[in-house]
Amino acid sequence: MIKVKREKIKIVLPGEVVKVGDIKTTTEVIKLDDKLVSTLIGIPKMKRRRGERVLSVLPLKTPYIPKEGDIVIGKIVDIGVTNWLVDINSPWKAILPISEVLSKPVNVSKIELKDYLNIGDLIVARVIAFDLTRDPLLTIKESRLGKATRGLFLELSSWDWLLLKSKEKTLLRGVKKKANCNIVLGANYRVLMIGKGLEEELKALEIVRETLGRRST
Amino acid sequence: MSRIEHVIPLIKQKTIRALLEKGERLDGRKPMDFRDVEINVGVIDSAEGSAIVNLGNTMVIAGVKLGMASPFPDSPNSGALIVNAELIPLASPLFEYGPPKEEDIEISRVVDRGIRSSKLIDLEKLVIVTGRKVWFVYVDLYALNHDGNLLDACMLAAVSALLTARKPKTRIEGDHIEILDEKEPIPIGNTAISITFAKIGEYVVVDPTYEEELAMDARLTICYDKEGRIVAIQKGGSGYFTSEEVIDLGKKGLEISRKLISKLPTPLSE
Numbered sequence: 001m002i003k004v005k006r007e008k009i010k011i012v013l014p015g016e017v018v019k020v021g022d023i024k025t026t027t028e029v030i031k032l033d034d035k036l037v038s039t040l041i042g043i044p045k046m047k048r049r050r051g052e053r054v055l056s057v058l059p060l061k062t063p064y065i066p067k068e069g070d071i072v073i074g075k076i077v078d079i080g081v082t083n084w085l086v087d088i089n090s091p092w093k094a095i096l097p098i099s100e101v102l103s104k105p106v107n108v109s110k111i112e113l114k115d116y117l118n119i120g121d122l123i124v125a126r127v128i129a130f131d132l133t134r135d136p137l138l139t140i141k142e143s144r145l146g147k148a149t150r151g152l153f154l155e156l157s158s159w160d161w162l163l164l165k166s167k168e169k170t171l172l173r174g175v176k177k178k179a180n181c182n183i184v185l186g187a188n189y190r191v192l193m194i195g196k197g198l199e200e201e202l203k204a205l206e207i208v209r210e211t212l213g214r215r216s217t
Numbered sequence: 218m219s220r221i222e223h224v225i226p227l228i229k230q231k232t233i234r235a236l237l238e239k240g241e242r243l244d245g246r247k248p249m250d251f252r253d254v255e256i257n258v259g260v261i262d263s264a265e266g267s268a269i270v271n272l273g274n275t276m277v278i279a280g281v282k283l284g285m286a287s288p289f290p291d292s293p294n295s296g297a298l299i300v301n302a303e304l305i306p307l308a309s310p311l312f313e314y315g316p317p318k319e320e321d322i323e324i325s326r327v328v329d330r331g332i333r334s335s336k337l338i339d340l341e342k343l344v345i346v347t348g349r350k351v352w353f354v355y356v357d358l359y360a361l362n363h364d365g366n367l368l369d370a371c372m373l374a375a376v377s378a379l380l381t382a383r384k385p386k387t388r389i390e391g392d393h394i395e396i397l398d399e400k401e402p403i404p405i406g407n408t409a410i411s412i413t414f415a416k417i418g419e420y421v422v423v424d425p426t427y428e429e430e431l432a433m434d435a436r437l438t439i440c441y442d443k444e445g446r447i448v449a450i451q452k453g454g455s456g457y458f459t460s461e462e463v464i465d466l467g468k469k470g471l472e473i474s475r476k477l478i479s480k481l482p483t484p485l486s487e
Contacts, residue, residue: 077224087224120227153229198235 012038026056062158064090064188066127066136073186076121089188100139122148151194152201161189179203225431237420248422258381266382270374274364279374280357281382288351296343296351300329302358309363327451331440335409335448342404365426372411380484402485408443412470441474
């Protein structure tokens, strides 16, 4: 195990034994006899799930794995007959059906889907269904969800995003106060800053960069 | 499981264009600023010459290998240069394994053309026995990280690797050619450098990042040699450049190329 001295963080490598014993694990840790072996580079962590101790490894870099209820920032990449295909920075492509966009029933043969959402449009959406075997289902039929008509868009690494998320409250307040901007932290490691104009958004970007502590964006 | 698409969010495109209107770019550069270049040579022990080039976050590795072979029938007293570029999935999720695609081939062709027409290597000095045995110079380029402008990064890597490459000395005894352990620099006659411009809307920027490449309409690559002569030119994308723009960019590129040439390693043969 590599030990980062100052921070006292343990980092495990793929194939490394994290722990020995009979403990429940998440999918990134596999059991070989009584050894618990990590399958990725990350930080081992004990969690509590339904009262039980569960061993997991927090990956240093990961794509987004959808979870029901998450707010994500998606990018329309394809238009189907009755749905849109949305890239959500994940191994799965999300599906956004018409029924989750429009409130009234429509005749698909009479409308053009691209009049509502076109390829390249960004949406703030919520994952309403996902079970690892089928593509995640999105909705934008809620308040604060929908198409983003303007804003500054950032894609972060999972680690940078977690850093932002841990300081979410101060960040939101700071951006609102200093830059007069709203900031959306999509669970899929994407960030959208929406202000009145580009000036405000660039100011918000500066605050995000300060929070991250380096020029990584 | 899905493939990542070449789609840039429309909002991002708007941001890039709005910034360019003010003469700025997303990463804080001015339109005619080249990113920081970092060149490390001699990174592969088993290659005759090698280099890693960092151009911002773009990273390319180049290796030079030499092989003895019969010359091509139409040029019996000249060696040969073979450039091969590969964009591997390590560099970006957009690239896939398999036979080279259009992008890979374009890069290797443009790099090859720049090196060849600037006469960077004196191919005629690579002859061992006229008409029978010559040296073939293989330049292999691999993208390690893709953040735009792979073409200029590949050019810098290929040239840096060639400038510091060594070839083994040979001794001829009758019909037999013996390769000696002793090495000498390969004959270098010039330098080549390429500068890529991207046209986004009505604005032109140099050294586009990945996002700017997605937002651009057209791309123009100009290769210069040591004396500032234009040795090759390549245009890509579906947009257009006006003739005034091309002439103007030719001059602007020359200034940038002079700065870049000073960053190249000094040739071993000098």
